[in-house]
Amino acid sequence: MIDKLEFFIALANEKHFGRAAEECGVTQPTLSAAIRQLEEQLGVMLVIRGSRFQGLTPEGQRVLEWARRIVGDARTMREEMKAARKGLAGHIRIAAIPTALAMIPKLTGPFQERHPEVTFSVVSRNSLQVLSLLENLEIDAGITYLENEPLGRVTSVPLYEERYHLVTAAGSPMSERRSVTWKEVGNLRLCLLTADMQNRRIINRHLAEAGAVAKPSLESNSMILLFSHVLTGRWASIMPKNIAESFGFPADIQLIPIVEPEVHHLVGLVATHREPYTPLVSALLHEARILAAHEASR
Structure with missing residues (x-):
């Protein structure tokens, strides 16, 4: 079931069966079959089909919300068990507004000193894209403005x-x-x-x-x-x-x-609000709070 939900999330993000299959590392027939099996298991149509992907049904939109929640929890569980066995390791994906890029080394540098087995990828995006990537589980955290436009249901740490x-x-x-x-x-x-x-x-x-x-x-x-x-x-x-x-x-x-x-x-770190957080996101939020306290004391 988890694999099928991950395929469904990828399809909702990519809006194209071929690109979604490529993102998931499977063939298009495999992804299409998994989506149909998910529809059969749930007893509803999730995707509006034609000659190509035409969007999600109302039921599909609701299932997408559940899928993001379930897949997020499953990933959290896997990361927590991995951290319990091997210590904190893995990869953190961050998207940041262009004006915040210069301060990111203040966050990633001390974090990697504490956790040398963790790697990062950082991309520059506008504030709306940061939130969209976060909602779609395509990044682990974002750095964006906190006050001017709606953020949705996120945990935020003001930085500067x-x-x-x-x-x-x-x-x-x-x-x-x-x-x-x-x-x-x-x-x-x-x-x-x-x-x-x-x-x-x-x-x-x-x-x-x-x-x-x-x-x-x-x-x-x-x-x-x-x-x-x-x-x-x-x-x-x-x-x-x-x-x-x-x-x-x-x-x-x-x-x-x-x-x-x-x-x-105000600019700060945002992460999807969930309990518990993945060990990586929890550690990143902790590092952000240390940085925020340091910046406030300057």
Whole structure:
């Protein structure tokens, strides 16, 4: 039954029988047969079929909720028994918003010192994708904004507050200022994150509240690309202070606080709310709380 539920979750995620089979490491006929057997066992149709996958039935949507819960619990049980035999080991999958990537070594470094048999994979995603991956059991934890948009049923650990600065080249307009206002920043040639990023929605909102409109002449989902354009001297950007400082600024780049208002937004670790957690997620939450206490004391 567990294997069939895992196949069903993969199909719901991929929305394609062939890709779901590839994800599960089985042939398409094997996956299709398993889904039909699951439907027979439960006595309901789960999938709307045609020449291709057309979605889940209402019963399929409800079974998907149960499947995620059951498969999650089964994985937790397996990991707990493995940890009891061999100690903490395994792989942790994390998705993080681009502005949080620079702080992740503060979490993964100390964690791996304590648990050297644990490995990590980290991907950059927008805030909505982080939550979707978490819900679909495709990641173990996410790092995202905690306050601005609904998170759903998750456990969260606040890590730090984003505070926004104008990042501009020396000799450019406002580069000698001690601070700048949101309204003033709106008049500059800006490069910003793309509109699907919550950071961009936050910036748009604060500019609008100041009577300005965000009209960037360049957009990207990469903070490194934005910074490389600031280095040319033709663009300025708005970045959280923590990630801006992580680039190790050369002398010809200025980091200027944005005020009127001076705003901050909370970023933290999120994990699917369940008891018990897998040993890996439980240890990661513990490490996040240690990091949060350290950041708060700075």
